[in-house]
Amino acid sequence: MNLKYIVAFGLVITSLLINVSMPSKVIDKINMITVSGYDKAEQNRIKETVVAPTYLEQGTVEDHVYTTSADTVYGNRVKLNSKASEQLLNGKLRVAFYSEELAKQGLKTPIEFLTRDTSIDSNLFLAITKVPAVELINTVKTKKGKGVYFEDLFEHNIIHGNLPDVSLKTFEDSLKGETSDPFLPMFGIEGETAKLESLAFFKDDRLVDTLPITQADVFKMLYENVGDGTYQYKSDDYNISVENMESTRKITAEKKNGSPEMTLDVRMTGVVREYTGEQVMDQKSKIETDIAQDFTEKANRIIKSFQELNIDPLKLEDFFKSKHRSYNQDQFKEDYSDMTIKVKADMRLTGTGTRR
Incomplete structure (x- = not known):
C-alpha cells in the first residue's frame, strides 16, 4: 500500500518537472491585437497599424498603437513585433480597417492574411476608412479601449441602424462564390470619434461606388x-x-x-x-x-x-x-x-x- 503512494507521488513530481521544462507561451509575455488598419505606403508598400491594449487596475485600459511599413502584411508583423515589448498575436482581433485608396486597388491580398490565420474569428468586422486608417485609429479617444469601442460601434449600427450584417466571412464568401459582390461600411472622423458615413460597394475585390448611410435603410431592407x-x-x-x-x-x-x-x-x-x-x-x-x-x-x-x-x-x-x-x-x-x-x-x- 505504501509502495503505491510512493509510485503515485513520484509520477506527480515527474510530471511537474516535465511541464516546467517544456516551452510555452506565458500569458504575461504576449499582447493581443484588437484593431488593425492598413494603408497604401510609398513604393507600393503597405502600412499596418495595430492596437494592443494593456488592462490596468480598476478596469482601466491603456492602448498601445504601433505602425510600420513593409512589402507585405507578413513583413509588417515582423517589424511590429520588433517594436513591442511582448509578442503581438491576432487571437482577440475585433476590427480591421482598410483605407479607401487601398480598397480601390483591391483587397484580396491584404485580406488573405486574415483568412489564413486560424486564430482569427470569421465574424471579425471589416471596414473602409475615408481617411487613412492610421489617422482614424489614432484619432479615436475612448476609456474602454479602441477594440471594444469599434466593436460596439459596429454592433449598434447593425442592430439599430442602417448597417447590414457584415463580417470577414460575408466578404470572403462573396469573393469566392462568384455569384455576388461584397460591400463594407465606410467610416470617417468627427471630432475624436469615428462616424459611419456610407456603404462601400465592390466589383470583385475593388471599391467602385458608395451609398450615403442616410440612404442605406432602403438597401438594408432589400438585402435582408x-x-x-x-x-x-x-x-x-x-x-x-x-x-x-x-x-x-x-x-x-x-x-x-x-x-x-x-x-x-x-x-x-x-x-x-x-x-x-x-x-x-x-x-x-x-x-x-x-x-x-x-x-x-x-x-x-x-x-x-x-x-x-x-x-x-x-x-x-x-x-x-x-x-x-x-x-x-x-x-x-x-x-x-x-x-x-x-x-x-x-x-x-x-x-x-x-x-x-
Whole structure:
C-alpha cells in the first residue's frame, strides 16, 4: 500500500518537472491585437497599424498603437513585433480597417492574411476608412479601449441602424462564390470619434461606388430582413419619422422570353415617432402609400446603379442559381445589366407617437 503512494507521488513530481521544462507561451509575455488598419505606403508598400491594449487596475485600459511599413502584411508583423515589448498575436482581433485608396486597388491580398490565420474569428468586422486608417485609429479617444469601442460601434449600427450584417466571412464568401459582390461600411472622423458615413460597394475585390448611410435603410431592407430599423420621409405636406421598423424580404425569379426576371417584395411595419401634418390616424392610409412609393422609387434607383456598374451586392444571381436548374453563369451575367428587376413595397403603421 505504501509502495503505491510512493509510485503515485513520484509520477506527480515527474510530471511537474516535465511541464516546467517544456516551452510555452506565458500569458504575461504576449499582447493581443484588437484593431488593425492598413494603408497604401510609398513604393507600393503597405502600412499596418495595430492596437494592443494593456488592462490596468480598476478596469482601466491603456492602448498601445504601433505602425510600420513593409512589402507585405507578413513583413509588417515582423517589424511590429520588433517594436513591442511582448509578442503581438491576432487571437482577440475585433476590427480591421482598410483605407479607401487601398480598397480601390483591391483587397484580396491584404485580406488573405486574415483568412489564413486560424486564430482569427470569421465574424471579425471589416471596414473602409475615408481617411487613412492610421489617422482614424489614432484619432479615436475612448476609456474602454479602441477594440471594444469599434466593436460596439459596429454592433449598434447593425442592430439599430442602417448597417447590414457584415463580417470577414460575408466578404470572403462573396469573393469566392462568384455569384455576388461584397460591400463594407465606410467610416470617417468627427471630432475624436469615428462616424459611419456610407456603404462601400465592390466589383470583385475593388471599391467602385458608395451609398450615403442616410440612404442605406432602403438597401438594408432589400438585402435582408430588418428587426429594428428607422425610416424618414419628407414631402411638401408633412415630414414623418418611423421607428421600430420591421421588414421582410421575399425574392421571386422566373424566366420570360428566355431572360431572368426578378421581383423583390418588401413588407414593412413601423411606429410613427414624429409627424408634422394633421392627425396621423386620419391620414394613415395616405402616409402608408406615400412611404411605400418613396421606398420603391429609391430602391429602383439603387438597383439601376448596381446594374450600370455591373455589380450584384443584393445576391440576386445567387438566389436565381439556387432556384433554377437552367442557370448559366455566363448567360446570367450577360443579361444582368438589362434585366427586369421589380420592387414591390407594402407599408403598415402599427402605432402613433408625437405630433408637432
